[in-house]
Amino acid sequence: MKTCSSIRNDGERCQAPAMKSSEYCNSHDPDRAEENKRRYSKGGKRGGRGRPRVDGVQDGTVDKGRGAVAGQLLNYMIRCVQVEMQAREQEELVERLEALEREMSFPHSHNGGRGALRTLR
Numbered sequence: 820m821k822t823c824s825s826i827r828n829d830g831e832r833c834q835a836p837a838m839k840s841s842e843y844c845n846s847h848d849p850d851r852a853e854e855n856k857r858r859y860s861k862g863g864k865r866g867g868r869g870r871p872r873v874d875g876v877q878d879g880t881v882d883k884g885r886g887a888v889a890g891q892l893l894n895y896m897i898r899c900v901q902v903e904m905q906a907r908e909q910e911e912l913v914e915r916l917e918a919l920e921r922e923m924s925f926p927h928s929h930n931g932g933r934g935a936l937r938t939l940r
């Protein structure tokens with residue numbers, strides 16, 4: 820497969836694979852440049868919601884104490900989301916392991932092939 824013929828800012832040639840219809844990769848193709856620019860700038864402007872606002876604290880329009888509490892609550896929420904994601908990930912892993920064990924059905928196991936799972940749970 821041929822590689823993109825664009826030269827990067829550091830002077831090296833872009834290593835990304837070129838698209839079938841172009842000499843350039845997905846991000847360097849001039850035909851797509853406009854589209855990419857639009858997409859990136861939209862992403863930048865959208866940042867308000869769901870992102871902690873620190874400028875209010877910095878310019879004094881938000882009370883420092885309130886800002887601190889809000890920050891703590893935000894951290895707490897992030898932690899909750901992380902824990903939930905980890906739990907879901909583990910559940911999914913256990914399910915996949917169960918499916919694998921059912922398929923393999925460990926003929927010589929003493930407890931019907933569920934040994935590995937017992938120690939996990």
Ligand SMILES: [Zn+2]
Nearest residue numbers: 823833844847
């Ligand atoms: Zn490229």
